[in-house]
Amino acid sequence: MPKKIPMRQCVGCGEMKEKKSLIRIVRTPEGEIILDRTGRANGRGAYLCDDPACLRLARKKKALARAFRQAVPEPVYESLEAAMSLEADQPEG
Numbered sequence: 001m002p003k004k005i006p007m008r009q010c011v012g013c014g015e016m017k018e019k020k021s022l023i024r025i026v027r028t029p030e031g032e033i034i035l036d037r038t039g040r041a042n043g044r045g046a047y048l049c050d051d052p053a054c055l056r057l058a059r060k061k062k063a064l065a066r067a068f069r070q071a072v073p074e075p076v077y078e079s080l081e082a083a084m085s086l087e088a089d090q091p092e093g
Contacts, residue, residue, distance in 0.1 A: 008047040011063035012054030022047040025080065027068040033076045035083045044068055052084055 006019040024036040028043040036045065046067035048054050055077070058064050064072045 010049045010054055011046045011067055012048050012051075012056075012058035012061075015049070017049065019047070021050070023050050023084070025064065027070065031070070033064070033068065033072060033080075035080055037087070050084070052081055055081055055084060 007016050008019045008022050009016050010022060019039070024039050024041070024045045024047055025033065026036045026041045026043040026045050027033050028041070034041065044067070046064055048058060059077050062072075064077075
């Protein structure tokens with residue numbers, strides 16, 4: 001029997017993808033919104049494709065605000081976009 005692969009939906013584009021291929025964004029119990037590459041941070045999570053275009057789409061649709069049940073300030077989107085592009089620029093090692 002094949003092992004079940006966990007699937008999650010990207011809040012930006014709405015596509016169902018393997019959990020491993022998506023980035024988890026977390027609202028911590030303290031209310032901070034952070035990028036969670038490990039997938040294990042404590043808090044409420046939402047998933048995005050590893051693509052700045054999906055983050056822009058989620059921002060336009062206010063999808064993260066809906067997922068976290070709170071308003072997401074503009075500086076948070078900017079820091080998430082910067083973190084995503086920074087990690088994309090680094091070579092795999």
